[in-house]
Amino acid sequence: MYSKKISNAVIKRLPRYHRYLGELLENQVTRISSKELGDRMGVTASQIRQDLNNFGGFGQQGYGYKVEYLYNEISQLLGLGKKYNVIVVGAGNLGQALANYLDFEKSGFVIKALFDVNPRLVGLFVRGIEVMDMDNIKVFVKNNNIDIAMLTLPKANASQIAVELVSYGIKGIWNFAPVNLEISDDSVVVENVHLFESLITLAYIIKNEEDPHTDDMYSMEIQ
Amino acid sequence: MYSKKISNAVIKRLPRYHRYLGELLENQVTRISSKELGDRMGVTASQIRQDLNNFGGFGQQGYGYKVEYLYNEISQLLGLGKKYNVIVVGAGNLGQALANYLDFEKSGFVIKALFDVNPRLVGLFVRGIEVMDMDNIKVFVKNNNIDIAMLTLPKANASQIAVELVSYGIKGIWNFAPVNLEISDDSVVVENVHLFESLITLAYIIKNEEDPHTDDMYSMEIQ
CATH class of the missing domain: 3.40.50.720 (NAD(P)-binding Rossmann-like Domain)
Structure with a gap:
């Protein structure tokens, strides 16, 4: 395993990376650029590069990341190799x-x-x-x-x-x-898993979209 | 409704306040101090006071907040009065x-x-x-x-x-x-609702608790 420290913020994003890379694998995508992955995930290419460098996922210029390799590394880091x-x-x-x-x-x-x-x-x-x-x-x-x-x-x-x-x-x-x-x-x-809080979040955003004078409060995070 | 701006950070905490206040109501708690509510929610009393002041929930010294009033205000703000x-x-x-x-x-x-x-x-x-x-x-x-x-x-x-x-x-x-x-x-x-990501988070923390040399990575947020 890794002995270097990985920041909390990166750790929290691991399950998301795992999901996106898993989807790519299922769709037989073997390589992906930081720009394309960033576009899919709604973050910048620079963010992707910074994050993935933590897991030994050094992409190559004009070549991209190896999807399966990264997926496996992140799976292991998450403890998903275990039963x-x-x-x-x-x-x-x-x-x-x-x-x-x-x-x-x-x-x-x-x-x-x-x-x-x-x-x-x-x-x-x-x-x-x-x-x-x-x-x-x-x-x-x-x-x-x-x-x-x-x-x-x-x-x-x-x-x-x-x-x-x-x-x-x-x-x-x-x-x-x-x-x-x-x-x-x-x-x-x-x-x-607070299902009700998630549903409330949805309702809150719908309500604010219908109610433009409270638009300044349209801010709840949609994951 | 409110015309003042409420910060994004506060808005994101609304569903949690709603849940905790709802629990208090169910348990027939009519008033609660910022300290006690903070202890339950794992945040500081000062944070509670700052947040709740946004919703007109001005507590009184030595008296506390009116649970039902705050619950109703937050429900309305969240759009829960609607069908x-x-x-x-x-x-x-x-x-x-x-x-x-x-x-x-x-x-x-x-x-x-x-x-x-x-x-x-x-x-x-x-x-x-x-x-x-x-x-x-x-x-x-x-x-x-x-x-x-x-x-x-x-x-x-x-x-x-x-x-x-x-x-x-x-x-x-x-x-x-x-x-x-x-x-x-x-x-x-x-x-x-990304159930699998939530389960992965759980596994990750369990793994790190069993594996002390990676303790520096024990950081994933438990809501």
Whole structure:
């Protein structure tokens, strides 16, 4: 791995580079210039060059970057060469959608089981993965070296279950519940997907486009 | 509404304030000090005071902010007093999860129909809302003044459908497809939910916590 320091700002852009380079790979693009990549990503060519130099991605004049090489370097830097054992907690529509999403598995996130309290869901299989009773979660997490829990529980239950998962040894929680999990163990990583905030952002921008006298506030960042 | 200018940085924090204040309201908290709110949100009391002064939320010394008043002011500023007509395009698990999420409706996002090409889904009802055939989408959008499309299509179809939706008059697209929609109409707002990037971020931080010699790179922002 790299021993040089990479700035926070660059680190935060890695998942975006990963996505764009992945798209290029899928479209059989083998090389790309900093200008063309910058145009696609909405940043300057100079920004691209500065960023990618951090990952050993030195483009050649008139030749461009090697897409696959850069994609692999960034994947490795992001920890995507690794395999993660994952459970989905909450097997409703959202939990099932996550379990069905094959791209996760291709990138090393292997879903081992879903869990739910609903007896109508327990025993079902989603893409061949069993929905188990919540009563079994403690033993399952411990016996299967589960790294990550994808949490799709209602707000009311999410925090308590999260605390329990942490006590069973979970390292990371991908939280979809619209609540701030109160995890006291600093070594556990919580990444929140605040869907409602994203929807509100959309509404805010639509409203301001319709309402020109507040145009000075049209500023919310669209990723 | 407000005629004073509010900085971009403050605007971006509005949905977060909205969420925290909403939680306080649900927990029957009527007043809160800048220190306490700051502690919950992980920002300084001084930051809270600066931000909230923008919305007429002048707290009183030793008395705190009125939670409901601030919540309502911020809701209005975000355009949440308005009603938005919404369709869900793609009625798979994720689309159904979105249609089932009652909090959206409570905030004015009224889901009028779901659409899918899959004949096994067409004709079903999700929370009383019909799944319609994609063939009907053009007429439906035009006749029902649809503002927002929640797009949960596979990557391969998302861009083309998005372009069609824009031509039918959609104002905003909430995009869950892992692809950059190429919308030429600048007045259409696209808000992306890049789930995979969020998951990658989680993996990245877990990896770095396990790998102390790269600790200098532990920096990715956890929202």
